[in-house]
Amino acid sequence: MADFTAFLANVAGSVEGYLDRVVPAADTPPERLHEAVRWSLLGGGKRVRPALVIATAETFGGKGHLAYGAAAALELIHTYSLIHDDLPSMDDDDLRRGRATCHKQFGEATAILAGDVLQTIAFQVLTNDELLPGGDKRLQIISLIAAAAADMVIGQQLDLDAEGAQVTLGQLEQIHRKKTGSIISASVIVGGLIGDATGDEITALTRYAEALGLLFQVTDDLLDITQSTETLGKTAGKDIVFSKATYPSLIGLEGTRQLAGELAATADSALSAIERDTSLLSGMVDRVSNRVS
Amino acid sequence: MADFTAFLANVAGSVEGYLDRVVPAADTPPERLHEAVRWSLLGGGKRVRPALVIATAETFGGKGHLAYGAAAALELIHTYSLIHDDLPSMDDDDLRRGRATCHKQFGEATAILAGDVLQTIAFQVLTNDELLPGGDKRLQIISLIAAAAADMVIGQQLDLDAEGAQVTLGQLEQIHRKKTGSIISASVIVGGLIGDATGDEITALTRYAEALGLLFQVTDDLLDITQSTETLGKTAGKDIVFSKATYPSLIGLEGTRQLAGELAATADSALSAIERDTSLLSGMVDRVSNRVS
Numbered sequence: 057m058a059d060f061t062a063f064l065a066n067v068a069g070s071v072e073g074y075l076d077r078v079v080p081a082a083d084t085p086p087e088r089l090h091e092a093v094r095w096s097l098l099g100g101g102k103r104v105r106p107a108l109v110i111a112t113a114e115t116f117g118g119k120g121h122l123a124y125g126a127a128a129a130l131e132l133i134h135t136y137s138l139i140h141d142d143l144p145s146m147d148d149d150d151l152r153r154g155r156a157t158c159h160k161q162f163g164e165a166t167a168i169l170a171g172d173v174l175q176t177i178a179f180q181v182l183t184n185d186e187l188l189p190g191g192d193k194r195l196q197i198i199s200l201i202a203a204a205a206a207d208m209v210i211g212q213q214l215d216l217d218a219e220g221a222q223v224t225l226g227q228l229e230q231i232h233r234k235k236t237g238s239i240i241s242a243s244v245i246v247g248g249l250i251g252d253a254t255g256d257e258i259t260a261l262t263r264y265a266e267a268l269g270l271l272f273q274v275t276d277d278l279l280d281i282t283q284s285t286e287t288l289g290k291t292a293g294k295d296i297v298f299s300k301a302t303y304p305s306l307i308g309l310e311g312t313r314q315l316a317g318e319l320a321a322t323a324d325s326a327l328s329a330i331e332r333d334t335s336l337l338s339g340m341v342d343r344v345s346n347r348v349s
Numbered sequence: 350m351a352d353f354t355a356f357l358a359n360v361a362g363s364v365e366g367y368l369d370r371v372v373p374a375a376d377t378p379p380e381r382l383h384e385a386v387r388w389s390l391l392g393g394g395k396r397v398r399p400a401l402v403i404a405t406a407e408t409f410g411g412k413g414h415l416a417y418g419a420a421a422a423l424e425l426i427h428t429y430s431l432i433h434d435d436l437p438s439m440d441d442d443d444l445r446r447g448r449a450t451c452h453k454q455f456g457e458a459t460a461i462l463a464g465d466v467l468q469t470i471a472f473q474v475l476t477n478d479e480l481l482p483g484g485d486k487r488l489q490i491i492s493l494i495a496a497a498a499a500d501m502v503i504g505q506q507l508d509l510d511a512e513g514a515q516v517t518l519g520q521l522e523q524i525h526r527k528k529t530g531s532i533i534s535a536s537v538i539v540g541g542l543i544g545d546a547t548g549d550e551i552t553a554l555t556r557y558a559e560a561l562g563l564l565f566q567v568t569d570d571l572l573d574i575t576q577s578t579e580t581l582g583k584t585a586g587k588d589i590v591f592s593k594a595t596y597p598s599l600i601g602l603e604g605t606r607q608l609a610g611e612l613a614a615t616a617d618s619a620l621s622a623i624e625r626d627t628s629l630l631s632g633m634v635d636r637v638s639n640r641v642s
Contacts, residue, residue, distance in 0.1 A: 085507070086503060086506040086507050086510055088506060088510065089502070089503065089506040136465075137465075140461055140462075140465060143458075143461065145456070145457035145458045145461065146458050146461065163438070164438035165436075165438045165439050165509055166506065166509070168433055168436065168438065168439065168461065169433075169502050169505055169506050169509075171465070172429075172430075172433060172464070172465075172468065172502050173499055173502040173503075175465065175468055175469070176468070176495055176498045176499045176502065177495075177499060179472045179491065179495045180492065180495040180496060180499065183488045183489075183491045183492035183495060184492055190484075190485060190488070191483075191484040191485055191488075192483060192484055194488060195476045195483070195484075195487060195488070196476075198472065198476045198491070199473065199476035199477055202469055202470075202472045202473040202476060203473060205469045206466055206469045206470060206473065209382070209462050209465050209466040209469065210379060210382065210466075212462055213379040213381060213382040213459065213462050214378070214379050216458055216459070216462075217379055217381065
């Protein structure tokens, strides 16, 4: 577990450096746009998605060092979605990653544009990175990430549509599978593709990622209730204020904790079908589970 | 010229069909998102950028029929930018392509998401289309389009920053080169790449496209003053209301008409360096010039 903590810290530092290089400097005109991009992208964030890409590529043939372009692209897409989700017409949030949200700091227009260009830069990185596999294999990776980014937007709309409405457990799962799960799954599968995982291994990775993605959301719901705004770095208790459907609101705190345990077990069981050293991937499950235990 | 009109009509129809196939049906959940996407994307638009891609690919080796994926992608990116530009915190417009803007019809949140996913779908199309060149050539095309999309956002921020400020002719040109010119240039250059144009030909095409892109903006400025809202399909006279710098405000109506003539001549002169039948490309210059003559 000490090793896993070191792995996460190492990935976070390297990804930060990579991201810093692929976005324009803050003094590049128009400065306001590039300051906004850097404000939201750098200096915070747990870099969970990059860690998943790199952990999976490392698990399959030690290819983690070739995966930074894909890792960065997925973090860029994640960050653009956070900026747009926080806008007044969406979740209307003031705090993100422990600081003011992009639109609070730079105004709505620039925040919209910063999100827009972060998505674009993600695809620039995917095409221009020098270490990712080339040719049609890279096209497959870009296509997969684009499909996940589209699903993420669909999930965001489903989430908007559900506000104030009666939502079933199945609908809630569907929202999260699209909104958060799609990018988590893409992170793992892309890591597997970079590591030349077999078809059977990709199938197992997909099961792992789907359980991990839901586990991530379930623990997020728990943290929203049990943690302070200061600890979270984003506004706590928002789900209740917005009367958003959450796992605790549908199945109670105890039921939600039990579900988290089941999802962790499903993720670990998927890994047992892979005849590799999957300790980095099981480390991710433990890390997410431990957020709420 | 009769042929050129038929060419444009044919491209517009084929592109409409292609776009209709690559976005989800209106009854695909979440319906609100997909209705918004289709509202803004289909049933209108001059399809200038697709026409440029296809005209250029056709000019070089008759490859127009292979270029629809790139043509559609550039139209998807253009449409996403229109939706976001029209938002209340940006240009705050009610009318676009002769109908209500996306946020007037579907609300701000869904309009933001519709723009977001249109950008994503552009990159999906670029990776999944079956007729575009494969492998590293396609990566080059995607990279070029992504760079243009990033420049477009930069131009939009420059435009925002210039609102109400004193703007020089040089600054105005810089705004337009980024905001409109980048996607126009990418359309032409990508068409050239699909048609295997030589390096010298790409250089000539770049000169042609830069002049055409500015010509397009200069004539837009003239139309904003001289035409009615009904004819334009978007709100006329907005530049004056927003006290935006325009060519007429800086160099007068007559000076602007003269500049349009010079830009058309520059575009045509660039074409004369290309030893092909460039009538489709010169037809585009005439068509844009004739909007205001």
